Amino acid sequence: MLVQSANLVVALWTSGLSKAGAWYNVVFLGFAIVLAAAGLVWTGPNLAAALGIVSAILTLAIAVVIGLTIVSAGEISRQSITGAICIYLLLGVLFMFFYSAIALIGSGDFFAQGTDGTRSLRLYFSYVTLVTLGYGDYTAAGNLGRTLAIVEALIGQLYLVTVVALLVARVQARPKD
Numbered sequence: 001m002l003v004q005s006a007n008l009v010v011a012l013w014t015s016g017l018s019k020a021g022a023w024y025n026v027v028f029l030g031f032a033i034v035l036a037a038a039g040l041v042w043t044g045p046n047l048a049a050a051l052g053i054v055s056a057i058l059t060l061a062i063a064v065v066i067g068l069t070i071v072s073a074g075e076i077s078r079q080s081i082t083g084a085i086c087i088y089l090l091l092g093v094l095f096m097f098f099y100s101a102i103a104l105i106g107s108g109d110f111f112a113q114g115t116d117g118t119r120s121l122r123l124y125f126s127y128v129t130l131v132t133l134g135y136g137d138y139t140a141a142g143n144l145g146r147t148l149a150i151v152e153a154l155i156g157q158l159y160l161v162t163v164v165a166l167l168v169a170r171v172q173a174r175p176k177d
Contacts, residue, residue, distance in 0.1 A: 005032030008062050015069040049104040056097035063090040076170040084164050088130075091159065095152045096126040102145055112141040125149075130156035 009025045012018035018025060039051050066087050070080045099122045103110035110116045117125070117138065125138050129152045140146045 005029055005058060008058055008065065011062050011065040011069075015065055015072075017065060017068065045104040049101040052097045052100045052104065056094055056101070059090055059094045059097065063087045063094070066090075070167075076167050078171065081164070081167050081171060084167050088156070088159055088164065091152070091155060092123070092127045092130045095130065095148065096123045098148055099126060099140075099145065102142070102148070106142060106144075109141055110145055112139045113137075126152065129153050132157055 005028060009018075009029060012025070035051060035054060039047065063086075066083045070083045073080055096119070099110065100119060103116040103122065106116075110122075111125075115121075121138065125140075128135055128138075129149045132153050140149050
């Protein structure tokens with residue numbers, strides 16, 4: 001969580017949307033330190049799920065900042081395409097946090113294979129779903145997990161087909177000197 005918070009502050013700073021030493025950035029990082037310390041001191045599935053949801057919100061905020069930077073640039077370049085791909089990768093991480101929260105709070109196993117899985121397994125499931133590979137080795141057991149998997153697959157495909165494809169089609173080559 002602390003790393004994500006620092007990433008958000010750096011993204012805000014490098015995009016020009018905020019100054020690095022702004023008071024709200026310092027308060028935000030202080031809040032992140034307190035939450036990270038709370039996660040180390042206290043344990044339990046509810047706290048872990050709450051911290052996962054906060055991490056999901058931070059991940060979404062980073063993606064929004066990158067998106068705003070791409071839009072405000074005014075021209076499509078290789079850097080804006082790289083930013084769009086970063087957003088795509090952040091979507092997989094975002095859904096991993098949602099799956100983790102469901103696994104921690106839910107009463108049954110998250111996966112139909114009889115396990116909640118580890119964080120790395122849920123990340124694997126998220127990316128397999130995002131890119132619609134559909135290996136089938138892990139499937140969500142409950143309705144909420146299956147619904148989120150469908151939403152993730154749709155977002156993943158629509159994002160690639162619309163946003164990334166549009167950016168690539170409009171990229172402007174730099175003139176050679």
